Amino acid sequence: MSDGFSNNNKNHQVIPVRFTRLYVTILVTLAVLLTIGQGVTQWRLNTVQDKIWITRYAALQRHQSQQIVKQALQIEDPNEQANFAANVAELHQVFATFERYHLEGREGRVSDQNVTIELPDRIREMYLAIRPEFEAIQSSARRMMRLQRFEEASQPDVQASLQLMLANEKPFLEEMDAIVREYNAQVRNELSSMQTIEAYLYLFTVLVLVGIGLLIIRPAARKLRQTLAQLIAAEARTTAANKKLISVNKSLKETRQKLFEATKQQYQQEINEQKVRTSYLVAGQEEERKRLSRELHDGLGQMLTAIKLQIEGLEAGLARNAAQPAANGTVPYAKNLSTLKNLITQTIQETRTISNNLMPTVLSDFGVIPALKMLAENDRSEAIDVTFETNLTPDMPRLNKDLEIMLYRVTQEAVSNAVRHAQPSHVHIGLFEKDSYLHLIVTDDGRGFKPGSKLQRQKEAEELNSVRSQTIASHESNRRVSQGLHNMQERAKLLNGKFKISSVPGKGTKVQVSIPYNTQPIHHDTY
Structure with a gap:
């Protein structure tokens, strides 16, 4: 069976072609038999x-001849004298039809039904035999139809024509009956012959069908059963192989899913660890800035303030001793003390500025909105206009501490980069709440840049080769800008935010951060 199936696989078109030929042969045979039977039957039926x-x-x-005799007798009858003209007209009509039917019958045709047949010799002989009687009736009827008045009917020739018609009526009827009987006999013979032919055709069709069943369908059915058995066996083997493949595929899917889950967990764990490390790093930076701010404010700031007080006291003492001028007429060290006082005042102011930048007290005390307002005011100058706009109300609940720090640091870095490197005339800070997101947008109208441009890196390399010292400083500046952008992006990622920067050379820069916004009040500790 396996070898047979292999042969079928090698010649997969043999069986379909054989069965197609078989069915076509059967259908053609049956169609030919039915067509022949129908053709013969229809031909015989038409005949x-x-x-x-x-x-x-x-x-x-026969009936028309009797009507002619009747009308002739009524024409001659004195009681029908009043209907003479009507009887003559009726005789005209009946005789015309009778004459046409008889003449066409001699030729084997009926013009009313468009029928024409070949008359048998026996019928032709019978029509020749009846011809004298027909001509006698024909001539008598024509003589009767030529009458114009009733009185003419009593003429001898008219009476002779009437007697001739009456004498030939019976022989005509008998011979027409014989013709009709001959026609009926021939029709019965035709029907009997047709029944015999139908019986032979039916028997032949049955024999052909039996032969087809024994010689064609039976061997084909045997071959088909063998083929089906082979196909069933092959299907069983295929089903078993499919089950094994499904099992293996299922195992592969489970393994792949496990590998995917493990990889996903590992990747998520790495992301979480990276976030934790970055969070710890940012938190450490903030704590370090807070510590430096306190030390600068409480330590160095107080010390410089004390120095300033001492110098002011010294200056006051020197002023009191101003009445005792030196030998050359000047106050000893007065100019140096004034310079030292101005320098110490600038040092105190710079220390306060550094302390405020490291950790502004307004951010920890009042929140991010006042801190951003103050940042805009501090960075505003005669050459650069810095504005701030927000749709958040002052009486709204404080934001999360990490969120406020992130917003402030990103704004601080963006404004610092714009002021130091973009040479803008206007910097705009926007903080808006929309669609459950908090959007921070910092835009400037400076010179802009092309982020990640190979042309810019190539230009920097050329400048590095041509002017070493200047390019090193520019490269360091660009590196600080790039590091600042990276820091802003990392800060946004820590809070599941979206960071986007767009810039076009000569058309300014736009920095945007979008953070999911929690409208619920949050407990806020001091920084």
């Missing part, structure tokens, strides 16, 4: 039908 029409019109001649 019989034509003879039936001829027989019917032949039988009508």
Whole structure:
């Protein structure tokens, strides 16, 4: 069976072609048999039908001949004198039809039904035999139809024509009956012959079908059963192989899913660890800035303030001793003390500025909105206009501490980069709440840049080769800008925010951070 199936696989078109030829042969055979049977039957039926029409019109001649005799007698009858003209007209009509039917019957045709047959010799002989009687009736009827008045009917020739018609009526009727009987006999013979032919065709069709069943369908069915058995066996083997493949595929999917889950967990763990490390790093930076701010404010700031007080006291003492001028007429060290006082005042102011930048007290005390307002005011100058706009109300709950620090640091870094490197005339800070997101947007109208441009890196390399010292400083500046952008992006990622920067050379820069916004009040500790 396996070898047979292999052969079928090698010649997979043999069986379909054989069965196609088999069915086509059967259908063609049956179609030919049915066509022949129907053709013969229809031909014989048409022949019989034509003879039936001829027989019917032949039988009508008997009735018409009787009507002619009747009308002739009424013409001659004195009681029908009043209807003489009507009887003559009726005789004209009946005789015309009778004459046409008889003449057409001699030729084997019926013009009313468009039927024409070939008359048998026996019928032709019978029509020749009846011809004298027909001509006698024909001549008598024509003489009767030529009468114009009733009185003419009593003329001897008219009476002779009437007697001739009456004498030939019976022989005509008998011979027409014989013709009709001959037609009926031939029709019965035709029907009997047709029944015999139908019986032979039916028997032949049955024999052909039996032969087809024994010689074609039976071997084909045997071959088909063998093929089906082979296909069932092959299907069983295929089903078993499919089950194994499904099992292996399922195992592979489970393994792949486990590998995917493990990889996903590892990747998520790495991301979480990176976030934790970055969070710790940022928190450490903030704590370090807070510590430096306190030390600068409480330590160095107080010390410089004390120095300033001492110098002011010294200056006051020197002023009191101003009445005792030196030998050259000047106050000793007065100019140096004034310079030292101005320098110490600038040092105190710078220390306070550094302390405020490291950790502004307004951010920890009042929140991010006042801190951003103060940042805009501090960075505003005669050359650069810095504005701040927000749709957040002052009486709203404080934001999360980490969120406020992130917003402030990103704004601080963006404004610092714009002021130091973009040479803008206007910097705008926007803080808006929309669609459950908090959007921070910092834009400037400076010279802009092309982020990640190979042309910019190539230009920097050329400048590095041409002017070493200047390019090193520019490269360091660009590196600080790039590091600042990276820091802003990392800060946004820590709070699941979206960071986007867009810039076009000569058209300014736009920095945007979008953070999911929690409208619920949050407990806020001091920094």
